[in-house]
Every structure is written in structure tokens, then in C-alpha cells.
Amino acid sequence: MHRVMSLVERFDMMEPKWVWILLAVLVIEGWYQTEGCLEHERVALFQLKSFFDDPSSLQDWVDVKGSHCCQWDGVKCSTTSGRVIQLSLNDTRQWKKDRYDVYLNASLFFPFKELKSLYLVGNRIAGFVDNEGIAKLSSELKKLEILDLSGNQLNDSILSSLSELSSLKSLLLASNHLTGSDHRNGFKWLSRLSNLETLDLSWNHLKNNILLHVGHLSSLKTLNLAENQLEGSVNIKELSRLRKLRNLDLHYNEIETFGSYSFEDSGRQVMMSLEELDLSGNLLLNSSFAFISRLSNLKSLSIADNKLQGCIDIKELNKLAKLKMLDLRYNQIESLRSFDDSNRLLKLMNLEQLDLSDNPLNNTRLGVLSGLSNLKSLSLGSSQLKGSINIKEFANLKKLKSVDLYRVFSDGTVSLLQVVKGFPSVKTFYLYNNYLNKTISTKELENVSTNVQEISVFNSHMSHNILESIGALTSLRQLTLSNSWLTGPLPSKGWCDLWNLEELDLSGNTIEGSIPSCFSNLISLRLLDISNNHIEVPSSFIPFANNSLLKYLLMDQIHLGLCKELPNFLYDQYDLRYLDLSDNNFGGQSPSWLLENNTRLQQIFMAGNSFKGPLQLPKHANVNIFEVDMSGNKMQGQVPMNICSTFPHLKSFSLSKNGFEGNIPSCFGGLKSLLWLDLSHNNFSGGIMEELTNSNSLETLRLSSNNLSGTIPPSVFSSTERLYLDGNNFHGEIPKIDISISFPFLSDMDLSNNHLSGKLPRWIWNASRLEALVLSNNLFDGHIPLELCNLNSLRFLDLSWNNLSGSVPSCISSLTIEHLHLSRNRLSGPLPRALHSSSSLVAFHMKRLNLGRLMKAATWETLFFVDLQNMKVAPKLVRPGYPQMPLAAKKKAIGWTWMPSMGLSGFVTELC
Known part of the structure; x- marks a missing residue:
């Protein structure tokens, strides 16, 4: 502002023509504050987007003239010139199985002359396009100081190009494929980076000789070689030239010694400036x-x-x-x-x-x-x-403020107050997994510390009179005694003297009876967790009336008995942020008044109760709520159409296991933050509207066990990661998806118990992130596609109860499937022999198949369940002979087998 005023004063003294000339110069030089980014840089950014093509990233990078690209995700501009100075493009490259070797055209960054920081982490970059290598950046981006290429596919060949970037101060190459064995001059060339201060080579495959190579980078202040293959005796003297080195990270290698180290090397001391060392x-x-x-x-x-x-x-x-x-x-x-x-x-x-x-x-x-x-x-x-x-x-130890004593006291000869008195200056105690069940004596209450502010005890055995004694610690602000075997009623003295207490966690005990009236003394309480106890209602909640500062209240699973109404003290709460009343026996209408009274409420959990009637919403929008769970109640009717405008920032929403009906509001697709939507186990009807699947954020869509019908829109498969549409009335074929345009990120998909038909679409087998696929109890026919081999992450496959024919693909033996269900199909031919050595199978269901031969089962080491009921198998399965042990006894790993109605005779000697 001072600079602007001085210029204005000068303008008053200048002739008009010189004013215009000066303004023109300022604009050309970039001093003048621009309202948006430069047009040619905006165009260049949009060209970058064709390479960094993950549909869930860079969504605001739009090709609209005049759009302010300095406000785009991952873009930072100079506040004076408006030029791009930082690009954060981490994990913005769409992952595909057939795109391991991705080469980047470095010339795409040439327009950004002022670029100082470039982050390209996790994009599977294997190198740079020929003749457009990263070395050319040195002549174009002379101000580049930070380059992060971590989490890519780079090898040693990239190092010669990187050595040209003389302006670099920070180079991060963690999690690549650097070995230091090929292109040995590469690391030697890095010595040209005379300004380099930070070098991260962690999570590679580097050997001991890397110390010699990096020892020439005399400006280094930080060197990270963690998670490599340094081993045995390491010659640390190689780093003697790094006089400025402050931080050295060698963690998780296999270093045994530092060799014949000498701290004098040609008059120079080795790493004497080092301040941080991780071994x-x-x-x-x-x-x-x-x-x-x-x-x-x-x-x-x-x-x-x-x-x-x-x-x-x-x-x-x-x-x-x-x-x-x-x-x-x-x-x-x-x-x-x-x-x-x-x-x-x-x-x-x-x-x-x-x-x-x-x-x-x-x-x-x-x-x-x-x-x-x-x-x-x-x-x-x-x-x-x-x-x-x-x-x-x-x-x-008068300055000691925090002690962690988890799993220290095991013989029950120490009480909590003894521990506290042993550290008189400590404010915070962590005491997980201990036996502190010694009865606290009156003498221990004398001269107890008034400094302690936080005690966290979890999964420990506590003295039965701890709550009667804890009141002596009057300075306490946080007290956690969860899962500590506290039983019986709460005492009416002692703990209620904690006037300063802000957080109290008594969850996971067997406390019973009423909360004593002295609880009203805890007027500073902000967080209360009494879940998983046996608290009586409603009388026990009368003392809560004075707790107007409560923000976080957890009282789920408190075994309320016959109580049906919400506690009256909730009517007096106006500043709640977190409320959990799940798994109790509360009834009545859905409490919209809770939302109206507590406009700052962010998370509300009321699952597993008996609320009935329609879902009642507050009269005004609640912009703070991002998580709502009303599942497992008795509500019914239609979901209000204004639900999305009432909760515009929802991230997680569940109404499962109720009696809702009608159409699913399509507005859910317009909620930009929605990650989880669960409307399963209701009576919703109609189809899935395209608008519902337009969300770019939705990760989990669960619509199981409703009365939905019609065909499934293609967009639903490409917009979610976990998709559950089982137990409905969908019909027709699974739609085709052009994976070159919209690549599915599915990891779990369940379409079972519908009326879907046709052949299994091949695009499913290119969804390489799939871990669970359930298509059982439909009308699919045809063969199991060979593209099944692409699913390297598949753990659960259920194709049972369909009309599939042909043989089981031989590649199935190379997959990591743990649960395989192929029953009730028309599959035939031999099972792949390689399947007999599967080290991952846990459950194997093959009922009513017409297979020619089975494999030897004696090598199944993880198999727990085998179902071969009513199978037609080749005669070689059995042969007459002396009695042999049954199949289940052949391998201890096989816990259960089911083989009736196979028409076998003789004794089972082996499965061929």
C-alpha cells in the first residue's frame, strides 16, 4: 500500500504522457496486479490436463476463456505478476493396467517461465519423451527450485537429464526404480547440482556405493536414503565433503557397522554439522x-x-x-x-x-x-x-510434562495415584494395558499433584475405588477410563469434584444404575462418552441439564431397558457438534428439533433405535452437518425432496434398514462432497436416475435389497468405487462402457439376486482394481471371459446360480482368489491343474457342476471349506483299495468338506 501511494504522488508530478508510459512498462514487467492468470499460461495448463487425466482430479481446470486459473486446484500464482509459480499435480494421472510405462513431454511446462515448484508424485512416469526431455527445462525454467518426482517408475537413466537443472535446491526421487548400478555416471552427474540442498532417494534399490556418489553434492543439507539396500559395513567417510549436512535419514536399511570410520579426512571432520540422524x-x-x-x-x-x-x-x-x-x-x-x-x-x-x-x-x-x-x-x-x-x-525431572507407560505394570501392586505421585510435574499420562487395580488408600490422597491435566487409561484393570479417589486431582481436564473393568454404580462423591474437567470417557465398562446428581458439578464438560455401559434412563440424565457446554456426546449402546423417549436434557443443548445415540431403544418421531436447536452439529448417529414415522427435517438448512446415520429404525414414507438443500455438505448419509419407499432423490448426485450413500434394505422403487450417478465424489453407493427395477445406467459403474445393487429387480444386460473415455475404479461390486442376463461384459475384467465381484443368482450365460486373468487384485469371486457354460479359464490358478463360488452353472471340462497348488484359497464352492476331473487337494494349505455336493466327476476320482483317511483329515488346513450325492464307490484315495 505504501508503494502504491508513493507512485500516486509521483503521478501527480508527471506529465500525462509519461504516466501512460510508466503504466505500460509496469504491465509489461508484470508488476501490475492481474485479476487472473495470463491467457497463454491458462491455455498451457489446459494442455497439461490431457496428460494428467484422472477424472477425479483437476475438475476445475476448464477450457473457458478468462477463467481464473490461479484459483484452480494445484496451481499457485505470484501475487504480483500473476504468473504460475507452483504446480502440484500429485496423483493426477489416471491409472490403467496397460499404462505402466508413461512418458511425459517436458515441453508442456515451458510456458511457465516463473515456475519455482513442480510436484509430480505418483503418476507412474517412466521417463520423458525423446528430444523433449527434462534436461530442456534448464533453459526454459531457470527459476525452478523444487522438483518432486517421487512415486513414479523412473530408473537411473533419468539422472543425466536431471543434472542439467542447475537451479534446483530440492530434488525428491523417493519410491522409484533407482539402483545405482546402471548408468553409474548418472549419480556422478548429479554433482553438477551445485545449489542442491535437499535430496530424497528413499524407497529405491540403492547399494552402499550411493554414499560415494552423493558425497560430491557439497551444498546438501538434507539427505534421505531410507528404505534402500545399504547393508553390512557402510563407509560413512564418503560423506566427508558434505560440510553443510544437517539431516541424514538411513532408516530401514540393513546397516550393521560404519566400517573403519575416521573423523579426520584430509583435515576435514566427517558430518560434524549433522543435527538429525535416523538409523x-x-x-x-x-x-x-x-x-x-x-x-x-x-x-x-x-x-x-x-x-x-x-x-x-x-x-x-x-x-x-x-x-x-x-x-x-x-x-x-x-x-x-x-x-x-x-x-x-x-x-x-x-x-x-x-x-x-x-x-x-x-x-x-x-x-x-x-x-x-x-x-x-x-x-x-x-x-x-x-x-x-x-x-x-x-x-x-521438574520439566517433565508427558509420560507414556503403556503395558508397564503387570502385577497389580501399583495404583493410579501412586504413578501420578511418582511424576509430580507431569501433566499428561498414557497408561494403556496396565494392571492398576491396587486399592487406593487415604494416605495416597495426601500431597497429590495438582499439575496433572490428562489421564488416558484404556484396556486396563483399575481399582474399584478409582472414581472416589480421582477427585483429588483437581486440575484434571481430560479423563479416559475406557475398557477398564469398572463395575457397579457410579459413586456420589470424589469424581464429581473435577470442576475443570472438559473430557470424560467411561465407555466400554459395565457401569450400571443412575448417574448421581453431583454430576451437575461438571459444568466445564465438553465431551462425554458413556457408551457401552448399563446406565439407567430417564432419571440418570437429570444432572445433565446444567451441561450447556457439551459439544461431543456419545451414549450409544447404554442398554436403556424399556425407555422409549430421548432424555429431556437434550432439549437444553444448543452447541452440540457430535452426537451418538446409536443402538438404544429410543422411539417416537425422528427428532428434527435436535437439528434445529444445534445448528453447529456436524455428525449425528441415531442408528439401531425405534424411531418411526416420516423423516422430519429441520426448517432451515444445516450447512455444518456432514455425516448422518439413521439406519436400523422404523421410519417410513418418502425421503423429502429437499434433503440435499437441507444438508448441502453431506459426506456420509445412511437410511438403511428402514421402510422408506418411492423414488430415490436424484439430487444426491449433485452433492459435491458426498462420499458414502447407503439406502439399502428399504422399499425404494423405480429405477436409478442418471442424475444420481453424476457425482464425481461418490465412492460407495449401497442400494441393496430394495424394489428397484429397470436397467442399470452405464454411468453408475464409472462413478463409484464400491457398488452394491444386489437384491433388486434389475433386468437386461450389464451396459457396455468405453473404458478409453470413462475408466471404472470399482473395487467391490455386487449385482447378485437380480434378473440380469446376457454375457458377462468384457470391460468388467479390465477393472483391474476389483477385489470382490458378486454376480450370483442372475441369468448370465456364455463363457467366463479369458480377461478374468487381468484381475490381479481379485479376492472374492461369486458367479454361482447362473447359466454359464464352457470351462474354467486356466489363468484362474495364477490369481489371488480366496473365495471361489462357481456352483449351479453348466460349466464342464477339467479344472486347471495349477489350481491344486493355490496358496490363497479359503473357500471353494463347486456344487452341481459337470467337471471331468478334479485336482489333488493335498497341496491346498489355506483351504477351509470345500463344497462338492452333487458333482459329476470322472471315475478316476476313486479306485478300490484299502480304506484311506477321508479328505478332511488329509490336510489340517481343510476345516470342512461337503461331498454327498456324488455316486462314488470304494474309498477316496486321491483327487486326481
């Missing part, structure tokens, strides 16, 4: 600390999930004086101590986070931690400490 998930032993302890500037160190064991010498650790975070999880450490007894305490004065969880720690040696005067977070989880903690050992 987790390797094979390092205790001796590795001899190397690590020399990295005196380290602030963050993780050696989790290695081979550390026994005693760790704190003399080496104490050399890391600047360390703020130390992660030693998932090892076999028993204690930390000084081997020469020169120092008995761990003196890392700057250490703020320490994680020793999942180690077999000896609690008698925990005193070594008492010197960590700046420690804020401590995790000792899953260490199986026995007995009480010595309070004096932690008296000096």
Missing part, C-alpha cells in the same frame, strides 16, 4: 555408539528397532551434549549405566524427548534418568516394570 530399523549393535558419540552437534537421534542389547554405556551418550530427542525403542536394552562408574547419571542437559519403550528395562536402574533436568517427554511403554516407582529418582 532406526537397521542391524546396529552397541558398538555403533563409538561412532555416533563423535557427532557432537546432534540434536535428534533415532536408533529404534536395531540390535542394541544389555547395558548401554552412558559415557558415550553423554558426549552428545546438544541432543534434544533420543529414540531407543524396540531394542533389547536392559539398562543405561557407566561401565567405569565415572558417572552414574545420564547428563544430557538439553534432552527433551526420550523413548525407551519396548525394551526389557530393569526398573532398579531407572535412577540414571534423574539427571535429565530438561526432559519434557518420557516413554517407558511395554517395559514390564515390576513394583512401584521410586519417587525420589524422578524428583529432579
Whole structure:
């Protein structure tokens, strides 16, 4: 604004012609603030869309002249020039089975002269078009600083081109096919990137020699080589030139040692500027600390999930004086101590986070931690400490604010208050999976901490008098005691003294009776979860009347007995955000008043009750609600046609298992945020209107078990991921889909129990993401297409109760099918022999088929159920001989077989 005012003042002093000349120069130079992006860049962006063609992405990239492309998804423009400076095109390439090797024309980015950041993650790019390689970007995009090509199909051949991008500061190539073995000069060429500060090569197939190659990138500050194939002895000295290196990530390799490391290399110290080092998930032993302890500037160190064991010498650790975070999880450490007894305490004065969880720690040696005067977070989880903690050992940890003690106390000799008193400065306790069932004594209530604000106990055994004693912790704001074996009635004293309590979770216990009147003291309560208990109604809810701050209320499955009405206290709530009243016995009309009173309500769950009558909506739209579940009630009538305008931002909506009838409102297709629509198990009639399937966001459409009829529109198959139309009256053929225009993303599809006919369309077998396909109990005929072989992800296939003929495709043996149902068809011929060695089959249903031979079943290792009832098989199935063990006994993995009415004689000796 100051700059604009100074220009205005200058304009007053200039002649008119010079004013116009200056304005023209400013526009040409791009200083002048534009209202939209430049037209040639808008056109160039739309040309990009032909390559980045995922229909669920870049939906607002439209070829309309004058449209403001700076507001398009993934586009960021300069606030002064209006030029595109960032493109985020992650996961925008449509995935197809036959499009693994995708080559990108880099010249498509040439128009974006001001581009600084380009993100192309997860687009299966294998390289760049010949003569239009990415190397040419260096001459066109001279300001490009960040290039992210992670999650593609690139190999070492791309490196020579990347080395031309001299302006790069950040290069990310994670999750590609880099090996470092072919095109060896490629990594050497990367040394040309003299400005490169961040290099991510994680999740590739790189070997130890990669350290030599990247050791020439002298400007590097961050290097990520995690999840590669570095192994054995690694020569860390190769990184001696990286004087600026601050962050090194080597996690999840197979590094055992750092070789004959020397910290002096031609007068240069190795990685002495390093501040963050991640070595987790390797094979390092205790001796590795001899190397690590020399990295005196380290602030963050993780050696989790290695081979550390026994005693760790704190003399080496104490050399890391600047360390703020130390992660030693998932090892076999028993204690930390000084081997020469020169120092008995761990003196890392700057250490703020320490994680020793999942180690077999000896609690008698925990005193070594008492010197960590700046420690804020401590995790000792899953260490199986026995007995009480010595309070004096932690008296000096005055800055400790959070402790994680999951699965630590196993013998029931410690109470919750003992633990709290052991850490007097701590505000947050995590105490999952413990035995804290020692009865709390009156003495333990004395001098208890007033600092604790959050206690989370889950799946633990608690003392029966914990609620009577917890009131001593007057500073508590969050209390979780879920699944903690609390039984009987709630006490009328103690816990009701928690005036500051904001969140209370007592779910998953067997609490019974009424909530005491003193509950009204909890006037600060914002979240209450009493689900899965035996609370009485309505008297128990009288104390809720004063809780006007409640925002999140969960009282599902509280076993209300004969109560039919919603608790009266709900009439006094006006600021609820989350309400769960599921699986109770509430009745009456659908409570539209709840929605009218609570205009900020976002999620409401009232499934499994007895609400009846029509669905009543609030008088005014609720723009905050995004999830509604009213399934499993007794409501009926038609769904109001204004439901979409009432809830315009729905993401999940379920009215299943009611008695609704009439047509399904087509307006659901216009809800831009709708992900889940479940109207199953009702009496809806009519067909599926095209408007319903126009949604670009809908992932799950469940219309099972209604009275829908007519033909199925083609758009329904290409607009959803999970489609359930079973149990209706649809007829005709499954429509054809041009997958070159609209590729289906189906993962689950159930069209069973309809009247569909014709041949199985071949496009289904090109929906390569399919995991479950159920077409049973229809009128399909013809052969099972060979394209079945394309379904590499298929786990469940049910084609039973149709009129299919021919043989079973031999490729079925190579698939990962776990449940195969082919019963009640007219299939014939031998089953594929390779199917006998299937390692994935769990259930195998083949009733009433006319197959020539069966396979040997003795190699089925996972099969649990076999149904061969009324099958006609070749005589080779049996032969006379001595009695043999029945089929079920041949393999323990086979849990049940059903083979009656096969007309067999003799004894089963093998299935040929």
C-alpha cells in the first residue's frame, strides 16, 4: 500500500504522457496486479490436463476463456505478476493396467517461465519423451527450485537429464526404480547440482556405493536414503565433503557397522554439522555408539528397532551434549549405566524427548534418568516394570510434562495415584494395558499433584475405588477410563469434584444404575462418552441439564431397558457438534428439533433405535452437518425432496434398514462432497436416475435389497468405487462402457439376486482394481471371459446360480482368489491343474457342476471349506483299495468338506 501511494504522488508530478508510459512498462514487467492468470499460461495448463487425466482430479481446470486459473486446484500464482509459480499435480494421472510405462513431454511446462515448484508424485512416469526431455527445462525454467518426482517408475537413466537443472535446491526421487548400478555416471552427474540442498532417494534399490556418489553434492543439507539396500559395513567417510549436512535419514536399511570410520579426512571432520540422524530399523549393535558419540552437534537421534542389547554405556551418550530427542525403542536394552562408574547419571542437559519403550528395562536402574533436568517427554511403554516407582529418582525431572507407560505394570501392586505421585510435574499420562487395580488408600490422597491435566487409561484393570479417589486431582481436564473393568454404580462423591474437567470417557465398562446428581458439578464438560455401559434412563440424565457446554456426546449402546423417549436434557443443548445415540431403544418421531436447536452439529448417529414415522427435517438448512446415520429404525414414507438443500455438505448419509419407499432423490448426485450413500434394505422403487450417478465424489453407493427395477445406467459403474445393487429387480444386460473415455475404479461390486442376463461384459475384467465381484443368482450365460486373468487384485469371486457354460479359464490358478463360488452353472471340462497348488484359497464352492476331473487337494494349505455336493466327476476320482483317511483329515488346513450325492464307490484315495 505504501508503494502504491508513493507512485500516486509521483503521478501527480508527471506529465500525462509519461504516466501512460510508466503504466505500460509496469504491465509489461508484470508488476501490475492481474485479476487472473495470463491467457497463454491458462491455455498451457489446459494442455497439461490431457496428460494428467484422472477424472477425479483437476475438475476445475476448464477450457473457458478468462477463467481464473490461479484459483484452480494445484496451481499457485505470484501475487504480483500473476504468473504460475507452483504446480502440484500429485496423483493426477489416471491409472490403467496397460499404462505402466508413461512418458511425459517436458515441453508442456515451458510456458511457465516463473515456475519455482513442480510436484509430480505418483503418476507412474517412466521417463520423458525423446528430444523433449527434462534436461530442456534448464533453459526454459531457470527459476525452478523444487522438483518432486517421487512415486513414479523412473530408473537411473533419468539422472543425466536431471543434472542439467542447475537451479534446483530440492530434488525428491523417493519410491522409484533407482539402483545405482546402471548408468553409474548418472549419480556422478548429479554433482553438477551445485545449489542442491535437499535430496530424497528413499524407497529405491540403492547399494552402499550411493554414499560415494552423493558425497560430491557439497551444498546438501538434507539427505534421505531410507528404505534402500545399504547393508553390512557402510563407509560413512564418503560423506566427508558434505560440510553443510544437517539431516541424514538411513532408516530401514540393513546397516550393521560404519566400517573403519575416521573423523579426520584430509583435515576435514566427517558430518560434524549433522543435527538429525535416523538409523532406526537397521542391524546396529552397541558398538555403533563409538561412532555416533563423535557427532557432537546432534540434536535428534533415532536408533529404534536395531540390535542394541544389555547395558548401554552412558559415557558415550553423554558426549552428545546438544541432543534434544533420543529414540531407543524396540531394542533389547536392559539398562543405561557407566561401565567405569565415572558417572552414574545420564547428563544430557538439553534432552527433551526420550523413548525407551519396548525394551526389557530393569526398573532398579531407572535412577540414571534423574539427571535429565530438561526432559519434557518420557516413554517407558511395554517395559514390564515390576513394583512401584521410586519417587525420589524422578524428583529432579521438574520439566517433565508427558509420560507414556503403556503395558508397564503387570502385577497389580501399583495404583493410579501412586504413578501420578511418582511424576509430580507431569501433566499428561498414557497408561494403556496396565494392571492398576491396587486399592487406593487415604494416605495416597495426601500431597497429590495438582499439575496433572490428562489421564488416558484404556484396556486396563483399575481399582474399584478409582472414581472416589480421582477427585483429588483437581486440575484434571481430560479423563479416559475406557475398557477398564469398572463395575457397579457410579459413586456420589470424589469424581464429581473435577470442576475443570472438559473430557470424560467411561465407555466400554459395565457401569450400571443412575448417574448421581453431583454430576451437575461438571459444568466445564465438553465431551462425554458413556457408551457401552448399563446406565439407567430417564432419571440418570437429570444432572445433565446444567451441561450447556457439551459439544461431543456419545451414549450409544447404554442398554436403556424399556425407555422409549430421548432424555429431556437434550432439549437444553444448543452447541452440540457430535452426537451418538446409536443402538438404544429410543422411539417416537425422528427428532428434527435436535437439528434445529444445534445448528453447529456436524455428525449425528441415531442408528439401531425405534424411531418411526416420516423423516422430519429441520426448517432451515444445516450447512455444518456432514455425516448422518439413521439406519436400523422404523421410519417410513418418502425421503423429502429437499434433503440435499437441507444438508448441502453431506459426506456420509445412511437410511438403511428402514421402510422408506418411492423414488430415490436424484439430487444426491449433485452433492459435491458426498462420499458414502447407503439406502439399502428399504422399499425404494423405480429405477436409478442418471442424475444420481453424476457425482464425481461418490465412492460407495449401497442400494441393496430394495424394489428397484429397470436397467442399470452405464454411468453408475464409472462413478463409484464400491457398488452394491444386489437384491433388486434389475433386468437386461450389464451396459457396455468405453473404458478409453470413462475408466471404472470399482473395487467391490455386487449385482447378485437380480434378473440380469446376457454375457458377462468384457470391460468388467479390465477393472483391474476389483477385489470382490458378486454376480450370483442372475441369468448370465456364455463363457467366463479369458480377461478374468487381468484381475490381479481379485479376492472374492461369486458367479454361482447362473447359466454359464464352457470351462474354467486356466489363468484362474495364477490369481489371488480366496473365495471361489462357481456352483449351479453348466460349466464342464477339467479344472486347471495349477489350481491344486493355490496358496490363497479359503473357500471353494463347486456344487452341481459337470467337471471331468478334479485336482489333488493335498497341496491346498489355506483351504477351509470345500463344497462338492452333487458333482459329476470322472471315475478316476476313486479306485478300490484299502480304506484311506477321508479328505478332511488329509490336510489340517481343510476345516470342512461337503461331498454327498456324488455316486462314488470304494474309498477316496486321491483327487486326481
